[in-house]
Amino acid sequence: MKLLEISDLSASVDDQPILRGIDLNICAGEVHAIMGPNGSGKSTLANVIAGREDYRIDRGRIALEGEEITTLSPEERAHRGLFLAFQYPIEIPGVSNMEFLKAAVDSHARAAGEPESTTVDFVKMARSAAEQLGLNPEFLKRGVNDGFSGGEKKRNEILQMLMLNPKVSILDETDSGLDIDALRIVANGISAFANTSNAVVLVTHYQRLLNHIEPDFVHVIANGSIVRSGDHSLALELEEKGYSWLENA
Amino acid sequence: MGLIDAASVIEALEAFEPQYLPWLDRRDAIAVLKDGALPRPNSEAWKYTDPVPFFEFNNDSPDGHNTATIPAAPSRLVGFESDAVRTLVTSHINQAVDQRRYPLAAISYLKMDRGLVIHVKQGDAAETIELGELDGHFQRILVIVETEARLELIETTTGSNRVVECFVAPGAELRHRRLQASGTGIDYNLVAINISENGSYIFSQYSAGAHLRRNDISVNILGTGANAELTGAWQLNEALHLDNQISVNHLVGGGTSRQHFRGNVGDSAKSIFNGRIYIAADAQKTNATLTNRNLVTSPKAEVYTKPELEIYANDVICSHGATVGQLDAAVLFYFQSRGIGEDEARAILIKGFLNEVVAHDDGRAVLGIEVRNHEI
Numbered sequence: 001m002k003l004l005e006i007s008d009l010s011a012s013v014d015d016q017p018i019l020r021g022i023d024l025n026i027c028a029g030e031v032h033a034i035m036g037p038n039g040s041g042k043s044t045l046a047n048v049i050a051g052r053e054d055y056r057i058d059r060g061r062i063a064l065e066g067e068e069i070t071t072l073s074p075e076e077r078a079h080r081g082l083f084l085a086f087q088y089p090i091e092i093p094g095v096s097n098m099e100f101l102k103a104a105v106d107s108h109a110r111a112a113g114e115p116e117s118t119t120v121d122f123v124k125m126a127r128s129a130a131e132q133l134g135l136n137p138e139f140l141k142r143g144v145n146d147g148f149s150g151g152e153k154k155r156n157e158i159l160q161m162l163m164l165n166p167k168v169s170i171l172d173e174t175d176s177g178l179d180i181d182a183l184r185i186v187a188n189g190i191s192a193f194a195n196t197s198n199a200v201v202l203v204t205h206y207q208r209l210l211n212h213i214e215p216d217f218v219h220v221i222a223n224g225s226i227v228r229s230g231d232h233s234l235a236l237e238l239e240e241k242g243y244s245w246l247e248n249a
Numbered sequence: 250m251g252l253i254d255a256a257s258v259i260e261a262l263e264a265f266e267p268q269y270l271p272w273l274d275r276r277d278a279i280a281v282l283k284d285g286a287l288p289r290p291n292s293e294a295w296k297y298t299d300p301v302p303f304f305e306f307n308n309d310s311p312d313g314h315n316t317a318t319i320p321a322a323p324s325r326l327v328g329f330e331s332d333a334v335r336t337l338v339t340s341h342i343n344q345a346v347d348q349r350r351y352p353l354a355a356i357s358y359l360k361m362d363r364g365l366v367i368h369v370k371q372g373d374a375a376e377t378i379e380l381g382e383l384d385g386h387f388q389r390i391l392v393i394v395e396t397e398a399r400l401e402l403i404e405t406t407t408g409s410n411r412v413v414e415c416f417v418a419p420g421a422e423l424r425h426r427r428l429q430a431s432g433t434g435i436d437y438n439l440v441a442i443n444i445s446e447n448g449s450y451i452f453s454q455y456s457a458g459a460h461l462r463r464n465d466i467s468v469n470i471l472g473t474g475a476n477a478e479l480t481g482a483w484q485l486n487e488a489l490h491l492d493n494q495i496s497v498n499h500l501v502g503g504g505t506s507r508q509h510f511r512g513n514v515g516d517s518a519k520s521i522f523n524g525r526i527y528i529a530a531d532a533q534k535t536n537a538t539l540t541n542r543n544l545v546t547s548p549k550a551e552v553y554t555k556p557e558l559e560i561y562a563n564d565v566i567c568s569h570g571a572t573v574g575q576l577d578a579a580v581l582f583y584f585q586s587r588g589i590g591e592d593e594a595r596a597i598l599i600k601g602f603l604n605e606v607v608a609h610d611d612g613r614a615v616l617g618i619e620v621r622n623h624e625i
Contacts, residue, residue: 083586084586092601103587
């Protein structure tokens with residue numbers, strides 16, 4: 001089943017065209033990796049899909065489970081099952097991680113017409129997700145990403161993903177800033193989360209995360225277009241040869 | 250801004266025959282006003298708040314007390330009219346108030362129609378006193394906390410002219426919480442504090458605005474090891490007005506002070522903050538900080554903030570910062586990407602911003618921010 005369909009997508013930031021005709025289909029049960037050099041448009045693609053307002057869509061469509069989402073607000077897209085793990089998670093001093101998570105989970109329940117979880121159930125759920133990612137539950141009481149190390153911030157993004165249980169997760173450079181142990185923990189969390197009814201998109205510059213989570217498809221973006229798609233062996237080839245041979249192709 | 254006819258204001262005050270405490274010595278207050286202390290519109294201290302309406306209010310004769318709706322003062326409080334406290338009153342009154350700097354307090358003194366003493370003696374058990382609305386248009390509260398004694402004072406004011414004068418003796422601690430719900434009137438408050446060595450004054454102020462509301466706060470650090478912690482938060486909307494003018498005066502060295510105030514200003518409300526740190530020439534080893542952070546959540550809201558440092562000593566630690574900002578679009582997007590709509594995100598962010606200086610649930614109630622769920 002197709003979860004996410006992107007066709008002929010072009011987008012600009014500050015009137016500067018960044019994406020130029022992206023086509024991408026993602027089905028349930030798949031893990032995709034989107035790779036490419038710095039400035040190629042990987043993060044822009046992730047943000048455009050999530051609905052960031054200052055990114056303008058010039059052409060094309062994005063559909064989630066067959067329904068066009070480009071006119072929906074970011075929160076509506078989230079309610080329909082889209083999740084973006086930020087490359088640079090935002091620090092929000094004064095708002096506790098727990099309060100933020102509860103507001104997020106409750107908003108999803110309301111949108112689905114389901115009752116909000118009780119505080120007791122919620123705390124239990126959050127603690128168990130934190131433990132799965134090797135995070136001390138005390139971490140949930142701290143301000144969102146406030147004073148977190150780079151690795152903690154990335155784990156916090158994955159924690160939010162586990163709590164919201166999205167259909168399509170786009171993880172933007174989640175591997176950057178992680179040491180080897182944290183990388184393994186995060187990768188295990190993602191692997192455990194991926195199943196036959198959801199899809200995960202790993203946006204990454206490096207191959208190292210893909211040693212832990214083997215993608216079904218690898219796409220290379222250069223200058224705002226997908227210039228090559230293949231299986232995991234493409235990532236290994238990139239590791240060896242770099243990106244320039246594709247950029248100039 | 251209007252003009253003040255100083256001569257006629259002073260003449261009326263001089264001619265005023267007080268029914269309340271006729272024995273009080275009023276000569277100094279008159280002399281200070283005659284000497285030109287009356288606030289001038291557009292002067293530095295009254296740059297963004299027109300002082301004239303405060304005078305018009307102050308010139309009104311008290312129109313009788315509406316005691317029916319006002320609860321009696323707690324029994325711990327003794328009226329100035331009681332012979333038992335007369336010596337205490339005459340020996341303390343205006344010792345912490347600089348009438349030249351705070352001429353509205355001088356006027357309030359001249360027209361005083363309500364005075365209460367809170368006196369905590371050495372060896373008294375620590376206690377909490379709640380001071381609600383009081384009858385009287387021109388109120389003076391004397392708070393005397395003697396050596397090593399402790400007091401928590403929770404003060405509620407919504408629309409009044411009130412001067413609270415505090416004396417914190419060596420090793421004593423006064424915790425003062427002030428809850429100012431929104432009001433429709435013209436509201437003047439001065440808190441003036443003298444802190445002796447190793448004394449501690451901890452002040453938390455939670456405010457909504459009023460039609461016009463001015464809070465003057467003056468702290469004198471008078472001993473080594475004296476400590477003042479002043480925090481406050483405000484949330485203003487509609488066309489409400491709040492002017493906080495704070496001066497922490499380190500007159501003796503070895504003291505510490507911290508000021509941290511935060512406000513959120515929406516609609517067409519107006520917030521003014523002036524935080525002054527004064528360090529006298531021989532007040533060495535002083536440690537003083539000042540922070541004021543403001544959120545502006547409406548294009549018509551106005552925020553004026555100014556740190557003011559006057560330092561004459563050379564061996565001190567002093568820092569200050571003032572910021573005015575809006576909610577960041579990137580932060581709002583982060584919330585939205587998690588399914589949290591923009592309105593809810595704004596409410597959570599404002600609450601989080603203010604919560605950094607909010608430590609009391611009754612304070613949250615004044616600010617209209619949801620009480621934090623203690624389970625999470």
